[in-house]
Amino acid sequence: MDTETQTTRRRARGSSEGADLELTGICKRFAEFIAVDQLDLVVPSGKFFALLGPSGCGKSTTLRMIAGLEAPSEGSISIGGQDVTELPSHKRPVNTVFQSYALFPHMSVLENVAFGLKRKKDREAMPKAKAALEMVELGHLATRKPAQLSGGQQQRVALARALVNRPQVLLLDEPLGALDMKLRRQMQLELKTIQTEVGLTFIHVTHDQEEAMTMADVVAVMNEGRIEQLGPPRELYELPRTAFVANFLGKSNLMRGTVSGQEDQLLSVDVAGNRILLPAARAVATEGEIMVGIRPEKLQISATEDTTAGMNRLDGIVKDASFTGTTTEYLIEVEGIGLIGTFAQNRGQQPGEMGQRVFLSWDPVHTFGLRGSESELAGVEEA
Amino acid sequence: MKQKLGRWIIPVLGGLAFVYLLVPIAYIFVYSFNDAGRTNLEWRGFTWSNWQNPCGAPAVCESLVNSLQIGLLATVIATALGTCVALGLVRYKFRFRNATDILIILPLATPEVVLGAALLAQFLNLGWELGFTTIVISHVVFCMAFVIVTVRARVSALDPRLEEAAADLYANPRTTFWKVTFPLLLPGIIAAAMLSFAMSFDDFIITNFNSGNVQTFPKFIYVAATRGIPAQANVIGSAMFLLALLVVIIAQIMSYRKRKALEKAQ
Numbered sequence: 094m095d096t097e098t099q100t101t102r103r104r105a106r107g108s109s110e111g112a113d114l115e116l117t118g119i120c121k122r123f124a125e126f127i128a129v130d131q132l133d134l135v136v137p138s139g140k141f142f143a144l145l146g147p148s149g150c151g152k153s154t155t156l157r158m159i160a161g162l163e164a165p166s167e168g169s170i171s172i173g174g175q176d177v178t179e180l181p182s183h184k185r186p187v188n189t190v191f192q193s194y195a196l197f198p199h200m201s202v203l204e205n206v207a208f209g210l211k212r213k214k215d216r217e218a219m220p221k222a223k224a225a226l227e228m229v230e231l232g233h234l235a236t237r238k239p240a241q242l243s244g245g246q247q248q249r250v251a252l253a254r255a256l257v258n259r260p261q262v263l264l265l266d267e268p269l270g271a272l273d274m275k276l277r278r279q280m281q282l283e284l285k286t287i288q289t290e291v292g293l294t295f296i297h298v299t300h301d302q303e304e305a306m307t308m309a310d311v312v313a314v315m316n317e318g319r320i321e322q323l324g325p326p327r328e329l330y331e332l333p334r335t336a337f338v339a340n341f342l343g344k345s346n347l348m349r350g351t352v353s354g355q356e357d358q359l360l361s362v363d364v365a366g367n368r369i370l371l372p373a374a375r376a377v378a379t380e381g382e383i384m385v386g387i388r389p390e391k392l393q394i395s396a397t398e399d400t401t402a403g404m405n406r407l408d409g410i411v412k413d414a415s416f417t418g419t420t421t422e423y424l425i426e427v428e429g430i431g432l433i434g435t436f437a438q439n440r441g442q443q444p445g446e447m448g449q450r451v452f453l454s455w456d457p458v459h460t461f462g463l464r465g466s467e468s469e470l471a472g473v474e475e476a
Numbered sequence: 477m478k479q480k481l482g483r484w485i486i487p488v489l490g491g492l493a494f495v496y497l498l499v500p501i502a503y504i505f506v507y508s509f510n511d512a513g514r515t516n517l518e519w520r521g522f523t524w525s526n527w528q529n530p531c532g533a534p535a536v537c538e539s540l541v542n543s544l545q546i547g548l549l550a551t552v553i554a555t556a557l558g559t560c561v562a563l564g565l566v567r568y569k570f571r572f573r574n575a576t577d578i579l580i581i582l583p584l585a586t587p588e589v590v591l592g593a594a595l596l597a598q599f600l601n602l603g604w605e606l607g608f609t610t611i612v613i614s615h616v617v618f619c620m621a622f623v624i625v626t627v628r629a630r631v632s633a634l635d636p637r638l639e640e641a642a643a644d645l646y647a648n649p650r651t652t653f654w655k656v657t658f659p660l661l662l663p664g665i666i667a668a669a670m671l672s673f674a675m676s677f678d679d680f681i682i683t684n685f686n687s688g689n690v691q692t693f694p695k696f697i698y699v700a701a702t703r704g705i706p707a708q709a710n711v712i713g714s715a716m717f718l719l720a721l722l723v724v725i726i727a728q729i730m731s732y733r734k735r736k737a738l739e740k741a742q
């Protein structure tokens with residue numbers, strides 16, 4: 094769809110468009126505890142932004158500050174260029190799908206959905222609310238009370254209740270957590286469609302990496318109140334800048350080594366006596382002790398040594414091989430490094446059996462370099 | 477054999493306990509039809525006349541009207557003030573909050589004679605004439621303590637996230653209160669109001685200290701007891717009981733209907 098028709102469609106719906114959201118130097122302290130620490134964030138209008146991070150890292154707190162339910166200890170928030178830091182919640186063009194749903198128990202499902210429209214004195218509150226309920230496939234339950242719905246149904250009501258207002262910024266705090274796989278996919282599509290059609294700005298908190306990667310234009314990985322890294326999903330996955338991101342988003346093999354030289358933009362790193370090459374531009378640190386990382390799927394595993402020039406090579410003993418159908422997952426013990434994970438597509442071959450020596454190789458362009466001071470286990474348990 | 481006994485013992489004991497509870501009420505009801513002379517202590521024959529003419533005995537209805545008025549007024553004041561205090565106590569953090577909690581239960585824990593006497597001393601000190609106003613003030617004291625305790629439990633159980641959701645959906649604090657907070661507290665407030673009314677209507681000791689020559693229903697009965705309670709008092713007592721019963725039955729029917737309607741909706 095070209096932009097012109099998109100704009101006309103938006104006008105036809107008579108709804109507000111998304112707005113830029115900007116957080117500057119946001120801090121939130123609860124007594125001594127720092128829940129959000131110096132957060133700077135710009136989400137351009139109409140973008141789908143996903144916030145990913147382990148439990149307790151401050152995602153909900155960040156959303157609550159954007160919604161105006163929690164006052165930041167420091168910093169400012171602006172929506173569409175207007176400073177809203179001091180604006181009370183009910184005056185902000187923001188709606189939230191709460192992690193706990195927070196449906197009004199004394200109102201019917203339909204009344205719940207119409208609540209925001211009625212506050213805005215929308216004449217078509219009821220028909221719009223009905224349409225929103227149809228959209229989440231709950232039209233037939235409009236007269237029920239929230240307590241008479243299943244968790245997944247309640248979640249969809251919460252979604253409809255926020256979406257129906259077409260706010261400039263929509264905050265979603267794990268809005269699909271209680272849904273089964275099929276419904277989840279369906280709602281993801283629905284959300285994405287609404288977001289692109291109406292051009293709302295979405296801030297989506299989720300635990301589900303796949304959800305964040307498939308839906309979002311920009312993903313931010315958050316840890317202990319800070320944003321570790323922010324960028325388009327592919328960039329975040331292919332080029333993590335911290336061990337936490339490398340481990341939290343997908344899996345990574347991280348190996349410690351010392352930089353031994355540089356030629357043609359390629360660093361060569363001594364990892365337990367092996368020479369590993371990596372593009373200098375893909376390394377956060379280029380001197381001394383650094384951490385070298387490679388994603389499991391980038392590794393080639395074979396029973397014979399790959400002799401192609403310019404490849405990175407390691408060899409080790411198969412410690413574990415688990416067959417999952419489409420792939421076989423391997424854990425390979427490399428002397429001086431430890432366990433390296435990889436998998437091989439099931440193309441009928443079998444590169445290695447338990448206890449057998451195998452050879453690993455990969456193209457240096459996939460390698461990334463992290464700071465040596467980091468722990469290679471950061472973010473492993475949380476993922 | 478043993479099992480058979482076990483199966484009987486609970487219904488039998490339960491039935492007895494029930495009878496035990498209801499005997500005084502049954503007695504009052506039956507004797508409201510007694511063709512009583514000066515005293516309504518022995519059965520002298522059946523009559524409708526007490527029910528046809530409940531205000532027949534001197535001062536019976538006057539005292540009843542007084543009690544109803546006092547009860548309503550004290551309930552309205554105590555419920556309104558008590559609800560505000562309960563909200564304040566739960567929602568706002570301030571110094572000495574825990575101490576306040578204890579102070580509020582004090583009127584309930586103080587023996588009624590002490591509370592009555594203390595209030596009397598105060599009214600005398602202020603030079604107020606004892607009567608309708610002083611009774612209402614006294615009743616508000618203990619009713620309010622009761623309302624606070626009841627409503628506070630309800631406020632504590634209220635999920636603050638619901639009010640946040642309302643604010644998030646463009647409701648200003650006032651709308652949030654009337655559309656979300658108040659409806660959710662309403663069952664607790666109604667319960668508190670009903671119990672308040674019952675306590676006020678029922679109170680004798682504190683009233684006796686602070687009523688001057690205003691007659692309330694309990695006071696009337698107490699005084700009449702020395703001369704013989706008129707059968708009209710039984711009529712009024714029975715009528716109140718029947719009224720209460722009616723309310724309970726209506727409530728049951730309504731909740732049954734609601735349940736049915738919901739089952740149908742599903």
Ligand SMILES: Nc1ncnc2c1ncn2[C@@H]1O[C@H](COP(=O)(O)OP(=O)(O)OP(=O)(O)O)[C@@H](O)[C@H]1O
Nearest residue numbers: 123126128146147148149150151152153154155192
């Ligand atoms: N009102 C509060 N008082 C004190 N600490 C709080 C308060 N609210 C949140 N916290 C703390 O702030 C941290 C961040 O909480 P937050 O709810 O933002 O986490 P989250 O990232 O949303 O986690 P989850 O994924 O489990 O929902 C937590 O450690 C939490 O204990």
Ligand SMILES: [Mg+2]
Nearest residue numbers: 152153192266
């Ligand atoms: Mg959360």
